[in-house]
Amino acid sequence: MSMDLTFLGTGSAYPSPHRGASALVLRTDGDCWLFDCGEGTQTQLMKSQLKAGRITKVFITHLHGDHLFGLPGLLCTISLHSCPAPAKPPPPVEVYGPRGLRKFLRVALTLSGSQLMFPYVVHELVPGDDQCPPEGLPDGLEPVHDDDDDDGGGRLHPQEVLGRTFQLDPEQGCYTLLESPQFVVRAFRLFHRLPSFGFVVEERPRPGKLNVQLLKELGIKPGPICGRLKNGESVTLENGVVVSPEDVLEEAVPGRKVCILGDCCSLVGDAGRRLCHGADVLVHEATLEDSLRDKAWEHGHSTPSMAAELAEACQVKQLVLYHFSQRYKPQSLLKEKEDDNVLELKRQAEAALNGGEVILAEDFLTIPIPSKRCS
Amino acid sequence: MSMDLTFLGTGSAYPSPHRGASALVLRTDGDCWLFDCGEGTQTQLMKSQLKAGRITKVFITHLHGDHLFGLPGLLCTISLHSCPAPAKPPPPVEVYGPRGLRKFLRVALTLSGSQLMFPYVVHELVPGDDQCPPEGLPDGLEPVHDDDDDDGGGRLHPQEVLGRTFQLDPEQGCYTLLESPQFVVRAFRLFHRLPSFGFVVEERPRPGKLNVQLLKELGIKPGPICGRLKNGESVTLENGVVVSPEDVLEEAVPGRKVCILGDCCSLVGDAGRRLCHGADVLVHEATLEDSLRDKAWEHGHSTPSMAAELAEACQVKQLVLYHFSQRYKPQSLLKEKEDDNVLELKRQAEAALNGGEVILAEDFLTIPIPSKRCS
Numbered sequence: 034m035s036m037d038l039t040f041l042g043t044g045s046a047y048p049s050p051h052r053g054a055s056a057l058v059l060r061t062d063g064d065c066w067l068f069d070c071g072e073g074t075q076t077q078l079m080k081s082q083l084k085a086g087r088i089t090k091v092f093i094t095h096l097h098g099d100h101l102f103g104l105p106g107l108l109c110t111i112s113l114h115s116c117p118a119p120a121k122p123p124p125p126v127e128v129y130g131p132r133g134l135r136k137f138l139r140v141a142l143t144l145s146g147s148q149l150m151f152p153y154v155v156h157e158l159v160p161g162d163d164q165c166p167p168e169g170l171p172d173g174l175e176p177v178h179d180d181d182d183d184d185g186g187g188r189l190h191p192q193e194v195l196g197r198t199f200q201l202d203p204e205q206g207c208y209t210l211l212e213s214p215q216f217v218v219r220a221f222r223l224f225h226r227l228p229s230f231g232f233v234v235e236e237r238p239r240p241g242k243l244n245v246q247l248l249k250e251l252g253i254k255p256g257p258i259c260g261r262l263k264n265g266e267s268v269t270l271e272n273g274v275v276v277s278p279e280d281v282l283e284e285a286v287p288g289r290k291v292c293i294l295g296d297c298c299s300l301v302g303d304a305g306r307r308l309c310h311g312a313d314v315l316v317h318e319a320t321l322e323d324s325l326r327d328k329a330w331e332h333g334h335s336t337p338s339m340a341a342e343l344a345e346a347c348q349v350k351q352l353v354l355y356h357f358s359q360r361y362k363p364q365s366l367l368k369e370k371e372d373d374n375v376l377e378l379k380r381q382a383e384a385a386l387n388g389g390e391v392i393l394a395e396d397f398l399t400i401p402i403p404s405k406r407c408s
Numbered sequence: 409m410s411m412d413l414t415f416l417g418t419g420s421a422y423p424s425p426h427r428g429a430s431a432l433v434l435r436t437d438g439d440c441w442l443f444d445c446g447e448g449t450q451t452q453l454m455k456s457q458l459k460a461g462r463i464t465k466v467f468i469t470h471l472h473g474d475h476l477f478g479l480p481g482l483l484c485t486i487s488l489h490s491c492p493a494p495a496k497p498p499p500p501v502e503v504y505g506p507r508g509l510r511k512f513l514r515v516a517l518t519l520s521g522s523q524l525m526f527p528y529v530v531h532e533l534v535p536g537d538d539q540c541p542p543e544g545l546p547d548g549l550e551p552v553h554d555d556d557d558d559d560g561g562g563r564l565h566p567q568e569v570l571g572r573t574f575q576l577d578p579e580q581g582c583y584t585l586l587e588s589p590q591f592v593v594r595a596f597r598l599f600h601r602l603p604s605f606g607f608v609v610e611e612r613p614r615p616g617k618l619n620v621q622l623l624k625e626l627g628i629k630p631g632p633i634c635g636r637l638k639n640g641e642s643v644t645l646e647n648g649v650v651v652s653p654e655d656v657l658e659e660a661v662p663g664r665k666v667c668i669l670g671d672c673c674s675l676v677g678d679a680g681r682r683l684c685h686g687a688d689v690l691v692h693e694a695t696l697e698d699s700l701r702d703k704a705w706e707h708g709h710s711t712p713s714m715a716a717e718l719a720e721a722c723q724v725k726q727l728v729l730y731h732f733s734q735r736y737k738p739q740s741l742l743k744e745k746e747d748d749n750v751l752e753l754k755r756q757a758e759a760a761l762n763g764g765e766v767i768l769a770e771d772f773l774t775i776p777i778p779s780k781r782c783s
């Protein structure tokens with residue numbers, strides 16, 4: 034299965050002509066999962082090689098506008114371009130994100146009179162109190178969740194299917210959002226000005242291939258016996274020899290692991306470190322350079338060395354930095370000897386990572402995540 | 409006073425890389441009034457010569473996403489770039505638009521934890537039942553306005569000042585939104601899939617200048633007497649002659665009139681025709697070409713000849729078309745002999761207008777509205 038990550042927006046705080054607001058797509062065999070959807074994401078999608086209509090799931094790390102405000106428009110535009118009367122009803126677009134997301138989408142889509150050609154469902158994560166500073170939200174912005182708001186407030190949008198509400202699993206310290214035959218998706222808690230989450234997409238290991246040489250030695254020809262062995266069944270050959278799958282199957286291929294973190298200046302609890310261990314790709318924000326660490330911290334953001342510390346602790350293979358302050362121009366626009374040079378962010382992460390691989394994300398950069406081979 | 413119109417988005421339905429979603433700015437001596445704010449307007453503003461921080465008023469024609477979804481992000485970004493501790497508290501940004509706008513903005517800004525560095529106020533227009541088809545909104549999308557929603561639903565956002573609610577003036581058939589020493593702004597009703605409005609900005613006439621030749625003949629020298637005459641006061645000269653202002657003032661300079669209409673396939677009532685009469689500029693949508701009139705009508709939209717009919721009836725000086733279907737590429741991208749040619753829209757309006765001036769708006773086009781001179 035092919036797998037890659039495409040960045041649609043790598044800027045912090047707001048979209049600019051040089052860096053879109055946060056959005057990236059994890060694509061697996063044409064199926065697209067969108068992580069965050071800042072304003073302008075639909076236009077960035079049109080400029081990219083990706084098709085908005087292939088988006089089946091959306092994950093929102095937190096409710097800051099630069100990660101969220103593009104979502105109602107994206108859903109409307111996907112709908113406009115979708116088949117007006119599909120032969121079979123399309124599956125719902127599933128949206129995962131912090132509590133409050135359901136109400137935001139419902140109000141935006143309803144007040145704008147937006148009909149969708151497909152159902153949608155919002156699954157909400159209930160954050161802990163320890164995910165943002167107690168004084169973080171000024172009076173009047175603390176969330177109020179009365180009974181009415183439990184389902185997002187008011188009536189459902191006509192295309193809305195009421196989603197699940199995920200509470201933190203107290204033992205695992207995380208949220209298990211999705212378990213499919215191919216993937217497990219979990220979320221863990223981050224500390225930011227608003228409750229923020231990291232998402233871990235873990236591909237399940239794939240069973241090893243049949244070893245042709247070993248089959249030959251046992252006198253097994255291609256056919257139903259091979260199928261039974263591949264399915265994990267033991268078989269008794271005509272000569273009485275019992276062959277079990279492990280005798281002829283090569284090593285299972287470990288699944289890939291992709292971790293995408295929302296804005297944060299630290300993790301909450303130790304689940305994140307555990308879940309990200311050994312990740313193939315860790316996507317982490319680096320809003321400001323190391324010398325501005327205090328300012329980054331004050332705004333709930335990270336610097337390159339903060340991101341690298343996590344990557345180092347988790348022994349990830351690749352650290353991808355994004356969510357850069359708009360002061361850092363993309364490499365393609367850099368003039369020589371320019372201050373606020375985004376390449377300096379890369380050097381700072383590399384220095385802290387003791388030689389691990391660091392990638393600076395840019396809008397429209399695609400990073401392939403190759404399938405693993407057995408060693 | 410200088411006055412011009414700049415188009416930030418001229419596309420219909422959604423923003424594309426070639427045409428932004430609806431937004432245009434009326435600038436008067438540096439003060440900017442924004443009309444509609446589709447997704448991506450803040451980025452279009454950055455690409456333009458205008459400064460987002462100069463926006464003091466926003467007018468939303470209707471709540472469709474392509475006219476609205478950029479507003480929360482725009483306010484957040486203006487705030488980010490504004491002075492953190494202004495010497496004197498800034499005046500509120502005033503937002504005018506249909507009922508429901510207050511709740512939309514409040515929910516979007518509150519759930520995204522968006523603090524603003526300035527107050528804002530939303531003034532709502534209560535539409536009539538006759539502004540959209542009775543079957544226009546499917547079940548579940550008809551607006552519900554219970555007591556709770558009268559002020560937009562729930563608590564005010566911390567920077568929100570509760571705005572006014574404008575009912576239709578039954579005698580005038582319009583809404584008088586604003587009367588300042590320089591301008592009167594009125595709104596009138598349009599028919600669309602959602603209730604939509606047109607806005608008329610009318611500059612007040614400016615008193616004429618003192619006629620230097622006449623003053624000389626009367627023996628009046630520059631000084632306080634001139635000031636009193638200019639202020640509309642009669643004066644008695646030393647020689648006993650009484651001079652009244654009309655004796656020495658040139659003709660008053662008529663004010664300019666700019667009309668900006670939201671999406672529509674027709675007006676509701678006759679106020680719009682009356683208010684737009686003699687306008688210097690009429691900005692009117694032309695989503696589809698004349699041969700698609702039925703389709704345009706079905707979606708509550710206009711074609712060039714529909715726009716021209718109104719311009720003709722109102723004897724406007726300049727008809728500006730915008731809100732083009734994304735199938736019509738901007739002129740700068742046109743290849744020869746291309747179908748769906750936006751220039752055809754211009755020809756259709758011109759043909760219907762009997763020779764009047766028609767302008768096709770493009771993103772970033774600025775149209776000067778020169779001050780009038782006496783004839």
Ligand SMILES: [Zn+2]
Pocket residue numbers: 045046055097099100296356
């Ligand atoms: Zn952010």
Ligand SMILES: [Zn+2]
Pocket residue numbers: 095097225296
């Ligand atoms: Zn954030």
Ligand SMILES: [Zn+2]
Pocket residue numbers: 420421430472474475671731
């Ligand atoms: Zn529109």
Ligand SMILES: [Zn+2]
Pocket residue numbers: 470472600671
């Ligand atoms: Zn519309």
